[in-house]
Amino acid sequence: MNGIEKWLEKLKKAEKTCLFQDGRRKVHYTFPDKTELAEEYNIQTGELLIRKWRRKNTLGAKLPWEFEVGLNTDNQVRANENLDMTESSNNPIFSRQDTVNAFQWRIRNMIYSADNYIVEIDEQQRAIIIKTKNKKYYKKFQIPDLERIEMGLNPKNMSFSHANNTLIITYTKPTEFLSMEKIITSELSKTKASKEGDVECNPS
Numbered sequence: 001m002n003g004i005e006k007w008l009e010k011l012k013k014a015e016k017t018c019l020f021q022d023g024r025r026k027v028h029y030t031f032p033d034k035t036e037l038a039e040e041y042n043i044q045t046g047e048l049l050i051r052k053w054r055r056k057n058t059l060g061a062k063l064p065w066e067f068e069v070g071l072n073t074d075n076q077v078r079a080n081e082n083l084d085m086t087e088s089s090n091n092p093i094f095s096r097q098d099t100v101n102a103f104q105w106r107i108r109n110m111i112y113s114a115d116n117y118i119v120e121i122d123e124q125q126r127a128i129i130i131k132t133k134n135k136k137y138y139k140k141f142q143i144p145d146l147e148r149i150e151m152g153l154n155p156k157n158m159s160f161s162h163a164n165n166t167l168i169i170t171y172t173k174p175t176e177f178l179s180m181e182k183i184i185t186s187e188l189s190k191t192k193a194s195k196e197g198d199v200e201c202n203p204s
Contacts, residue, residue, distance in 0.1 A: 003150030004180050011184065018188065024049065027188060038065070046185065048098050068144055069096050092137060101178070103143055107167040112136070114162040119169055121155045128158065128169065143171065151177065 001009070014029040014037075023044065029037040040050040050070035055063050065072070093108040107130070110117070116132050122140070126147065130139045146153065157172040173181075 003148070004176060007149050008180065008183060012187075025188070040070075045100065047100055069098060071095050094139065101173055103145065103171045103173065105141075105169045107139075107169075109165060110137070110162065110167040111165050117160070117162060117167060119158070119160045119167075121153045121158060123153060123155070126153050128153070128171070130167070130169065145177065146174075149177070149180070 010031065011029065014031045016030075017028045019026040019028075020043070023042065025041045025043050027039045027041070029039075031037070034056055036054040038050070038052050038054075039048060041048055048069055051068040052065045052070070052072075053068060054065050057063055090109055092110060094105065095108075096103070096105045098104050112132060112134065116134060118129075118131050118133065120129050121127070122129055125142075127140050127142050131137065143153070151174065153171075154174070157174065158169070160167060160169045162168070
């Protein structure tokens with residue numbers, strides 16, 4: 001069984017609920033180990049807007065939600081309420097917001113000129129590396145979606161641009177990954193919900 005088959009099987013075994021609200025399809029998964037996964041999709045475009053995970057600690061208590069895609073606006077509100085702990089507005093802000101055909105990350109407050117940035121792939125560690133020639137910024141990260149299905153990175157799939165003090169990194173989704181997403185979407189589309197409300201997704 002390859003990585004894609006393993007992930008599809010894991011999703012199939014999870015308990016699933018769906019909610020259609022405010023133009024979004026909200027899907028909640030609970031896996032056998034009680035790890036939770038919540039996703040929100042734009043119903044019209046199919047774009048993934050939010051993906052977040054909630055796990056339990058060694059004592060069984062639920063930990064805070066960890067955002068994989070989208071911004072945690074709850075954290076922003078709490079930071080604004082406690083101005084003494086608010087980060088400088090000039091610090092780089094790293095966030096991920098995908099398109100239908102690509103993984104995409106935006107880093108705001110990147111004030112240097114476009115020729116100062118180096119974006120490359122470490123194929124051995126399956127990671128993207130961002131750094132500046134003036135050594136003012138460095139970040140290394142993986143693509144969790146591809147890690148889950150044990151898929152490596154191809155430098156040909158990656159590009160980046162810089163405008164309005166924002167660095168945008170784009171990684172085109174591999175054909176195999178897009179095919180897997182279609183299978184998942186097809187399974188979720190089997191729900192017969194026609195109005196807002198909680199409905200059970202078909203398990204297979």
